[in-house]
Each structure stands twice: as C-alpha cells, then as structure tokens.
Amino acid sequence: MTNKLLQNVRKLSGKGFTLVELLIVIALISILSVAVLATINPIEQSNKARDARVQNDAAEVLNAYERYYTNSATYPWMDVTGSTILSVDEAYSGRSSMVGFGLCGTLTATGVSQTTGCDTQTTPGKLIETQELKESFLSKTYTRVQADPAWTFQDELYAVKTDNTAGNSIFVCYVPKAKANRNPPAAATWKLKSLAVTGTDNVGVATQVIDATVAQMAAATYVTLAADDTLFRCVPE
Numbered sequence: 001m002t003n004k005l006l007q008n009v010r011k012l013s014g015k016g017f018t019l020v021e022l023l024i025v026i027a028l029i030s031i032l033s034v035a036v037l038a039t040i041n042p043i044e045q046s047n048k049a050r051d052a053r054v055q056n057d058a059a060e061v062l063n064a065y066e067r068y069y070t071n072s073a074t075y076p077w078m079d080v081t082g083s084t085i086l087s088v089d090e091a092y093s094g095r096s097s098m099v100g101f102g103l104c105g106t107l108t109a110t111g112v113s114q115t116t117g118c119d120t121q122t123t124p125g126k127l128i129e130t131q132e133l134k135e136s137f138l139s140k141t142y143t144r145v146q147a148d149p150a151w152t153f154q155d156e157l158y159a160v161k162t163d164n165t166a167g168n169s170i171f172v173c174y175v176p177k178a179k180a181n182r183n184p185p186a187a188a189t190w191k192l193k194s195l196a197v198t199g200t201d202n203v204g205v206a207t208q209v210i211d212a213t214v215a216q217m218a219a220a221t222y223v224t225l226a227a228d229d230t231l232f233r234c235v236p237e
Contacts, residue, residue, distance in 0.1 A: 044178055044179060044180070047176075047178035047181075048180065048181070050177055051174075051176050051177060051181050054174045055174070055233065055235065057137070057140070057142070058157055058172040058173070058234070059172070059235045061102075061103075061127070061133065061157060061159070061172045062170060062171075062172045062235050062236070064102070064127045064132035065102075065127075065159075065170055065172075066170075068102070068126070068127060068130060069088070071130070072130075073088070074088065075088065076100060076125065076126035076127055077092050077094060077100030077101070077102070077114040077159075078114075079126055080099050080100050080113065081110075081112050082113045082116075083113055083114045084113055085100075085114055088168070089168060090163055091161060091162055091163040092114070092159065092160070092161040093158070093159065093160045093161070093195070094158070094159055095153075095156045095157070095158055095159075096142040096156045096159075097117055097118055097142070097143055097144060097145055097146065097151075097156055098114065098115055098116065098117060099112065099114065099118055099125060100115060100116075101157070101159055102125045102126040102127035102128075102132075102133075103118075103125045103127060103133070103137055103138065103142060104118035104119075104120070104121060104122075104124065104125045104128075104138060104143040105119070105123045106118055106123060107119055107123060117145055119145075121138060121144055121145060122138055123138075124138060141156075142156055142157045144156075153175070153225045154222065154230075156175075157172055157173070157174055158172070158173040158174065158195065158232065159171070159172055159173075160195060160208070160209055160234075166208055171209045171234040171235065171236070173195060173209070173233065173234035173235075174232060174233060174234075175222065175231075175232060176231075176232075176233050182217075182222065182231070183217060190211065190212070191234075191237050192211075192217060192231040192232065193209045193210060193212055193232045193233065193234050194209075194211075194212050194216055194231060194232075195210075209232075209234055212231045216231060217231065
C-alpha cells in the first residue's frame with residue numbers, strides 16, 4: 001500500500017500543468033487583481049488624502065486671516081498697494097496666486113491691486129511676511145503662477161469674504177478631487193458649495209458661498225472655473 005502511494009506521488013510530482021490549466025490560473029489571478037484594485041482604488045484613496053490635506057491647509061489660512069485682523073484690524077487684500085477694497089465691511093474674493101490672498105506677493109511698486117498675480121511662487125505675501133503662516137506654504141501648489149505649465153485652477157485655494165450685509169463671513173475654499181467628495185452619497189453629507197464664479201479670474205464676483213443643489217452637483221464637470229461647472233468645499237463648512 002505504501003509503495004503504491006509513493007509511486008502515485010512520484011507520478012503526480014512529475015506531471016506539469018497543461019496550457020489550459022495555466023490559462024485558467026492566469027484568468028483567475030487577473031479577475032482577483034481587478035477586484036482588489038476596484039475595492040482599494042489607489043487613485044481615489046490618493047485624492048481623498050489630498051483633499052484632507054488641503055482641507056487642513058484651508059483651515060490654517062482661515063485662522064491666519066483671523067489673527068491678521070486681530071493684529072492690524074485689516075485683511076491682506078486691503079493692505080496691498082493700490083487695493084480697491086478699503087473697508088473691512090466690503091466683499092472680497094480671490095485666488096491663492098493673487099497678491100490679495102496673502103500667500104505670495106509681488107515686487108512691483110506700481111499698477112498693483114488685490115487681484116494682481118504674484119511675481120513668482122517664492123515671493124512672500126502678507127500672511128507670510130507677518131509670520132501668520134509658515135513660509136513652507138510658498139512651496140505648495142497653491143501659489144503657482146498661471147505662467148507655470150503645471151498650473152491648474154484645481155490646485156488653488158479661493159478666499160471669499162461676504163460684505164457686512166451678509167455677515168462679514170470669511171471662507172477659504174478648494175476644488176475637491178476625490179469622487180466621494182464631489183458626489184457625496186447622502187443628502188446629510190452634502191458639503192459642496194457654489195461660489196457663483198464667472199470666468200477664469202474669480203475677480204470680484206464670488207461675494208457669497210451657497211450650498212450646492214442636487215442639479216448643480218449632477219451638472220458639474222470640474223473642467224472650467226465657470227459658474228456651476230466647478231463646485232467647492234469650504235472652511236468653515
């Protein structure tokens with residue numbers, strides 16, 4: 001009995017896989033790999049991590065605005081040479097690559113306003129100069145100038161301050177990249193906002209932050225900065 005069993009083992013150990021068996025194994029591995037990738041979705045996980053990081057940075061900028069106002073009774077966009085906003089009760093909106101936002105700045109002495117684009121990504125703005133924010137913010141994507149080939153509006157931060165009739169509220173917003181954040185699964189988790197942005201400059205138009213509707217979320221393609229084509233998440237939510 002033992003000898004016969006050993007003989008069978010020897011026969012089996014010497015027998016290789018057929019081509020059909022190999023193809024079946026490869027097919028099964030491929031199916032399992034696709035299933036695992038679909039479950040994990042590394043790109044979506046990376047975008048979620050990015051959104052969480054930007055959310056934290058937006059909160060830091062908002063806190064910096066509050067400290068700046070406490071110390072000077074003004075906001076960075078008011079302290080830019082040539083600014084057209086002279087009162088804390090006026091509305092403001094701008095991108096993080098503009099000098100009025102306060103991250104980056106310009107060395108130009110004339111022809112400057114709160115909507116002027118930064119000279120370079122490394123020129124410090126009012127929030128950096130006053131040490132309300134760390135200089136490391138200059139190395140992030142938020143301050144890339146539009147001339148930079150890597151620039152995209154989705155990598156910028158957006159500041160919106162309402163006027164005194166709307167509560168003088170300040171929001172710091174960003175464009176989410178994770179699908180879960182662009183299309184929340186339930187009404188209770190909706191945190192997307194419309195800034196009523198028109199054009200690509202976001203100059204003087206986003207004077208309020210409005211909760212996005214179901215129709216707006218369905219229509220948003222995140223291809224342009226035009227009104228309702230791109231929605232935002234903001235701090236505070």
